[in-house]
Amino acid sequence: MFTGIIEEIGVVTDLRKDLNNLHISIQSGITSALKIDQSVSHNGVCLTVVNINNDEYTVTAINETLEKSNLKDLKVKDKVNLERAMKLGDRLDGHIVQGHVDQTAVCTSIKEEDGSWIFTFNYDSKLNNITIEKGSITVNGVSLTVLDSKKDSFSVAIIPYTYQHTNFNTFKVGTVVNLEFDVLGKYVAKILEQNLLNT
The missing domain is CATH 2.40.30.20 (Elongation Factor Tu (Ef-tu); domain 3)
Structure with a gap:
């Protein structure tokens, strides 16, 4: 669950196709606070962190996600809106956002x-x-x-x-x-x- 209040702008550093999946590497100021298996919103798409390397982390988008979103159009150096999942008990400054792009x-x-x-x-x-x-x-x-x-x-x-x-x-x-x-x-x-x- 997210709020739609963007924390950080990340920069795409690498894009790697793997069958129908796309591995997206992002450089960001919030990387040090992330952990493997954590959910992060990328331009509104909820994706799971699968790897962390210094100030870069990697997430994987499956084919269905690519078909419904603009992630398939990403290029290296593109800017991406980032938000970590909200904590239970925090103020809801935006509105309830699921991270499921329609x-x-x-x-x-x-x-x-x-x-x-x-x-x-x-x-x-x-x-x-x-x-x-x-x-x-x-x-x-x-x-x-x-x-x-x-x-x-x-x-x-x-x-x-x-x-x-x-x-x-x-x-x-x-x-x-x-x-x-x-x-x-x-x-x-x-x-x-x-x-x-x-x-």
């Missing part, structure tokens, strides 16, 4: 607005994921509030701190990002869908 989206617009930025993303609505105005959304692991919710798009406002301390500062129009929709909203949507089928 789908990807494409950045379609970036507008600077006197010290903040409005990012707009389009996603495939055929997968039945939804946003709601002022609801929560996770973009590359960052907990954010939805603006301008539409059937297949939404916007988020990014303050300077978030812009500087996440990989949002690397986004361009066309950048592919990972989305995790609000788990509470997913349950409500599923219940409504089942009720409609039963009537």
Whole structure:
């Protein structure tokens, strides 16, 4: 379980294919606090630490994860948003984030607005994921509030701190990002869908 509050930006140092899996090595300031078998969110994807070497650690993404996320597009030197799993009893500063990416989206617009930025993303609505105005959304692991919710798009406002301390500062129009929709909203949507089928 995560909160969507990014701790650190890691840098990809190595990518190694192994059959359908991808071993991803990351250099980060939190490596010394990690241990083997620990869960870490990478651009919103929960992955398990399998190796640690000085200030670098390695995680493995399986084929299903690669198909649903932007991790398959990673290149050496790319920046990755990192968050360790939350501790029981800590304050929940973002929202409940599982680290299970639902789908990807494409950045379609970036507008600077006197010290903040409005990012707009389009996603495939055929997968039945939804946003709601002022609801929560996770973009590359960052907990954010939805603006301008539409059937297949939404916007988020990014303050300077978030812009500087996440990989949002690397986004361009066309950048592919990972989305995790609000788990509470997913349950409500599923219940409504089942009720409609039963009537």
